[in-house]
Amino acid sequence: MVAPAREWWTTDALAASGLPDVPGTRQGVDALAARLQWRAHPEQARRRAGRGGGWEYHWKLLPLRAQTALLKAAAAPAAPEVKAEARPSRDEIWAWFDGLPEKVKETASARLRIVQLVDQLTGPMGRHLAVEAVARQEGKGTRTLWLWLSMIDGVDPADRLAYLAPRHRAAKPRRERAECSQEFLDWLKADYLRLGGPSFSSCYDRVVALCESRGVGFLAPRTARRWIEDNIPRVTRIFAREGEKGLARCFPPQIRDRSTMSAMEGVNADCHKIDVFVQWPGISKPVRPQIVAFQDLYSRKILSWRVDLDPNKVAVMSAFGEMIETWGIPEHCLFDNGREFANKWLTGGAPTRFRFKVRDQDPLGVLPMMGVKIHWATPGHGQAKPIERAFRDLADRIALDPRFAGAYVGNRPDAKPEDYGSRAIPRDEFLRVLDEGIRVHNARQGRLTETAKGRSFDETFAESYAQSRIRKATPEQNRLWLMGQKVCKLHRGHGSLTLFKNGYWADWMNEYAGQEVVARFDPENLHAGIHVYTLAGAYLGQAGCREKVGFFDLVGARLQAKAERQRRRAEKDILDAMRPVSVRDYAAELDKVPEAETPLVAAKVVDLDAARIRQPLFSREMPVPAADPVAEERHETFVLEFRRSETASPEPAETDSDRFRRALAIEERSEAGQPIGAAEAEWLRTYQMTPEYTRQRMLFEDFGEAGLG
Incomplete structure (x- = not known):
């Protein structure tokens, strides 16, 4: 086909050409060239060599309607010949095709279908007749079909779709960009991007008032809002206005896999205030008690729980002890960092405990002594404590139980029912309904967790518990958690x-x-x-x-x-056993040691006072005490009584076997229904907690009376 009379066009020439789909201004042509990436084709875009420089573009880069107008003007009868080097590479064309809108891709698919019809008819009737036949059938012009065929001339059939996509789309009229001062944008960001989250309208009004007083330019409200959304990322806006909590909501929570765990491998615990008024003994006003619960992480079954007026370490230790007695010792414990869990009775000595003052003389808590690894949940982050999901279930199914009607207080301060405070549930009735609700919670079918898979928490826990290696507490370990x-x-x-x-x-x-x-x-x-x-x-x-x-x-x-x-x-x-040799025998042995000979040393100077030598040692006469018959008789009586007490047989000390026999006698009287004294009962209770009683009981059960000696 005959090419147009003019092949290379400047932006000014295109703006003045009046061709269809070509903007009428130089700025519009530049925008069209940038949007359609004309300069990405070095064979069809070049620097102008004349005065003033600029760019020149080949007519094949123009929109389709503009090319058609040029071809009509040149009266070109045949299809254009497209050189292979004028086309982009295979990788470039597919990368460009992948970013096109879906509507443009559908157009390319329709063109490919027509081209494939031409290929099918080319064999029987020839190329020219096939183009004319398909053009009449599809309602297209023959020149259009020849143009499409030239676009894929020499292209692999697998890549035809990308090359047939429309390369030029009509340019939209460019909007003039609104102008404003940089101060307006800076002030708007300072007011809008701050904690507290003020509304955009209030921030805009304040900034506009400031701009008017300073005489600087500003944008319209919708334009300013659009500028904020386009230039400041959403995550940055949320972080600036809502802080770290808002930033955390912008990212999905961590997904922890529990399918690799087993029952009693890990537990977690927390406290929850019941949304029900309860009449507590000894307290005149109704109260909302707190529940302390331990939950198995694998199955999510609630293993033990306690209720008290407020969360405290005694309730936590009691619930923990029930779990240990019933199910065993876990390997890991996930706790909230509250004072009731970070107490020294339970977690003293843990390296990551950040409650209370840590001292070197602090005793080890129950969990470190049992070898349980302690983990602390992130404060204020409910997703880190799986038991929070169970508490939400309890709040729905237990707090709203029909038997608690009138005592429900609502789950928020602004959600109080109309009958708020009209009734308080007695404590015993409340505990009975709570126990029933927790059992139903564990036994409910249809749980869709990754471990339950439609079963109940009870069934999930029981299956894994039967196959797991569970550590049971010894009597000595039970003594740890039972006590403060x-x-x-x-x-x-x-x-x-x-x-x-x-x-x-x-x-x-x-x-x-x-x-x-x-x-x-x-x-x-x-x-x-x-x-x-x-x-x-x-x-x-x-x-x-x-x-x-x-x-x-x-x-x-x-x-x-x-x-x-x-x-x-x-x-x-004991002293006699520790000292087999008496002091007298030791002194006698010392007397048997021969005295060492002391060498005589002659004094070089001797000064004797003969007068002093001749005088007696004591010049004062010593008085002689008079005899007292009554005192002597009293002394002789005391000596006789003392010797008699020494010769009397000493009372034998009570042995281990004697104490155990005494305990057996008290137990037999108690089992027979005979009364026992308070002192005996208290002594028996204390004695039964000693290792001596445990040892004697084992000997008695294995060997009978002969084992006691």
């Missing part, structure tokens, strides 16, 4: 310990007099005795509570004197 703990210093003289105005002592405590120890006790029964540990957690022994006696109580005084005599006798026996 406090660091105390033993008396430096006799080793006794004073705790909450109660005295505790055992004979073994003398060995640790003056040392700091850890006293573990039952907070609900301080008279039951205490168990004493070192600061490192080693068990020392049990100490009973010392009872006070009346000032003139003769029986108490006699018992005390008897105990002191027994202690003296026992210590004398």
Whole structure:
């Protein structure tokens, strides 16, 4: 085909050409060239060599309608010949095609279909007749089809789609850009991008008032808002106006896989205030109690729970103890950083605990002593505590239970029901409904978690629990969580310990007099005795509570004197065993040692006072005491009584077997329904908590009376 008379066009010439789809201004032509990337084709775009410089563009870069007008003017009868080097490379054309709108891609697909029809008819009737036949069938011009064929001349059939895409789209009329001062934009950003999140309208009004007073330019409201959205990223805007919490919402939460875990591998715990008014014994006004719950991380089953007026370490230890007794010892615990969980009874000694002052003499908590790894959830981040999801379920299904109608207080201060405060549930009834609700929560079918897969939490937990290696607590470990703990210093003289105005002592405590120890006790029964540990957690022994006696109580005084005599006798026996050689025998051995000969040394100077030598050593006469028959008789009587007490047989000390037999006798009387004294019952309860009772019980159960010796 014949090319147009003019092949290269400047921007001024194109603006003045009046060609269709070509802007009528130089700026418009430049914008069209930039949008369609004319300068990316070095064979069809070049620098003008004449005066003034600039760019020249080949007519094949013009929009399709403009090219058609030029071809009509040149009366070109045949299809244009497109040189292979004028086309972009295969990678470039596909990269450009991938960024086109879907509508343009559909146009390229329609062109490819027509070109494929031409190829099918070319064999039987020839190229020219095929083009004319398809043009009549599809309602297209023959010149258009020849243009499409020239666009894919020599192109691999697999790449025809990209090359047939429209290369030039009509340029939209360019809008004039609104002008404003830089001060306006800076002030608008300073007012709008700040914590508190002021509305855009209020910020705009303040900045406009300031600009008018200073005489600087500003944008229209919609333009200013669009400028903020186009030039400041959304995440940056949210972070500036909402802080770190808003920034965290811009990113998806971390997804933690629990399918690789097992039952009791990890638990988490938290507190939740019940949205129900409860009538608590001893308190006149209704209260909203708190629930402390432990949840299995694998199955999400609630394992144990306790209810109290407020979250405290006693409730946490009690719920933790129930979980240990019922299910076993977990390997990991995820806690909130609240004071009730970060208490020294439970987590003392944990390296990452950031509550309370940490001291070197602090005792180890129950969890570090049991080898449980402690993890602290991010404060104020509910997604880090899976049990929060369970609390939301409890708030919906338990707090709104029909049996709590009238006592529900709402889940927010501004969501109080109309019957707010009209009723308070008795504590026992509340606990019964709460226990029922938690059981239903664990047994509900259709759970869609990654581990339940349509089953209930109970079934999910039971299946994994049966196949997992569970650590069970020993009686010694049970003693840890059952009791509170406090660091105390033993008396430096006799080793006794004073705790909450109660005295505790055992004979073994003398060995640790003056040392700091850890006293573990039952907070609900301080008279039951205490168990004493070192600061490192080693068990020392049990100490009973010392009872006070009346000032003139003769029986108490006699018992005390008897105990002191027994202690003296026992210590004398121990001392004799520790000292097999008496002092007299040792002195006799010393007498057998021959005296060393002392060499005589003659004094060089001797000064003797003969007068002093002749005088007696005592010049004063010493008086001789007169004999008193009454005193001598009293002395002889005391000596006889003392010798008689020494020759009398000593009272035998109570052995381990004797104490166990005494405990068996009290237990048999109790089982038979016979009354026992309060002192005996308290002694039996304290004795049953000692290792001695456990050892004697095992011997008695295995060997009977013969095992007691």
